[in-house]
Amino acid sequence: MQSKLSDIELIEQTLAGNQFAYADLVKRHQRFVFTLAMRFAKGREDAEEIAQDCFVKAYRSLASFQGQSKFSTWLYSIVYTTAMTFLRKKRVDTDSIDDEGTFVQIESHESAYDTNNVENKSRSYYLNQAIEQLLPDDATIITLFYKGEQSLEEIAQTMGIETNTVKVKLFRARQRLKEKLERNLKHEVKELI
Amino acid sequence: MNTIEEKLWNYIDGTCTPAEQEAIARLIEQDELYKQKYTELLVLNQEFASMELDEPSMAFSYNVLEAIRAEQLAPLKSTINKKIILGIAAFFVLSILALLIVILSNVKISGNLFSGLDVKLPASLKLPSASSIFNSTLMKSFFVFDVILALFLTDSYLRRKKAAKEA
Numbered sequence: 001m002q003s004k005l006s007d008i009e010l011i012e013q014t015l016a017g018n019q020f021a022y023a024d025l026v027k028r029h030q031r032f033v034f035t036l037a038m039r040f041a042k043g044r045e046d047a048e049e050i051a052q053d054c055f056v057k058a059y060r061s062l063a064s065f066q067g068q069s070k071f072s073t074w075l076y077s078i079v080y081t082t083a084m085t086f087l088r089k090k091r092v093d094t095d096s097i098d099d100e101g102t103f104v105q106i107e108s109h110e111s112a113y114d115t116n117n118v119e120n121k122s123r124s125y126y127l128n129q130a131i132e133q134l135l136p137d138d139a140t141i142i143t144l145f146y147k148g149e150q151s152l153e154e155i156a157q158t159m160g161i162e163t164n165t166v167k168v169k170l171f172r173a174r175q176r177l178k179e180k181l182e183r184n185l186k187h188e189v190k191e192l193i
Numbered sequence: 194m195n196t197i198e199e200k201l202w203n204y205i206d207g208t209c210t211p212a213e214q215e216a217i218a219r220l221i222e223q224d225e226l227y228k229q230k231y232t233e234l235l236v237l238n239q240e241f242a243s244m245e246l247d248e249p250s251m252a253f254s255y256n257v258l259e260a261i262r263a264e265q266l267a268p269l270k271s272t273i274n275k276k277i278i279l280g281i282a283a284f285f286v287l288s289i290l291a292l293l294i295v296i297l298s299n300v301k302i303s304g305n306l307f308s309g310l311d312v313k314l315p316a317s318l319k320l321p322s323a324s325s326i327f328n329s330t331l332m333k334s335f336f337v338f339d340v341i342l343a344l345f346l347t348d349s350y351l352r353r354k355k356a357a358k359e360a
Contacts, residue, residue, distance in 0.1 A: 019258060019262075022258070022261075023254055023257075023258055026253075026258070027254050030249055030253055030254060031246040031247065031249070032246060034246075034247050034248070034249040034253070035246045047247075047249075048250060048253065048256075051249060051253070052253070052256055052257050052260060055257045056260050056264070059261050123240065123243075124244065124245050127240060127241070127243070128244065128245065131244065142241065142244075146241050146242045147244060147246060152206075152208065170202075171202055174202065174237070174241070177241065178237060181240075
């Protein structure tokens, strides 16, 4: 059962030496942090590693959290920086991880397998599939806006960009997501026929 | 220039000014194209909001705490102590000042700025001899204390390492 204490109260208890309070903070934010990590890693193992790394980093610098922004905004900025570093490292290893085509290719391989269970697929499956095909930045912005309860200003703070840029990026990300969603659905209908 | 979609998204997100909000609301009411696009975007917005979050493994929070324990991390509150940093800074400033005072007190300056200054550096500085410092009983007991302290710390470190290996 999760604690009813606020994030700030849990942080104060953690700083006073109560590690269980930090465990509660982790449990409260782990799903969202893991989802954000998945937007970059595209694999559960790597995403768990990124998410774990983020919580350890956050613990290390918990005392530097001033409380001027929400804890979640502060935590998501750590996730974004860590995931970007992961992506850069991965890009060096694989040469072209940032290429949108790479993700589409990986995903289309998975969808070929998944078409066997097409009757079990719901709209949310197609939505998640379309999000996975987006570039990490687009997927992150969409996730932060719709699931992170973050305002445009807070997203700007997390990603280290201007609020107006976030507005433009969000608009473009929505358009791309809509296109991918339509394309995937069309593809599945063809498979069924 | 904003496209229809851009305007409608701003309207849905509530990021436009009250005047724009009013104008767009009127357009949705009167213009069929706006009305159709608005309905379409509302459905899309609802769909995007219904996305599901991924779930990490059951042991995730346990693994995080284990990683923290393994590194024996303490939140930085105890490690960044401004008083310690200020103390170290004060020690260095005082040392430099003391050195400056000793040096300046040994330099002889005569004359004035107009006729020219005559600066005479001392032939030698009177410092306590190193041999007398190292041969003193105080210094010897200090070294003995250091050796005992080093042995004690090494012993406790090795014991901790052995206990961690056995655990």
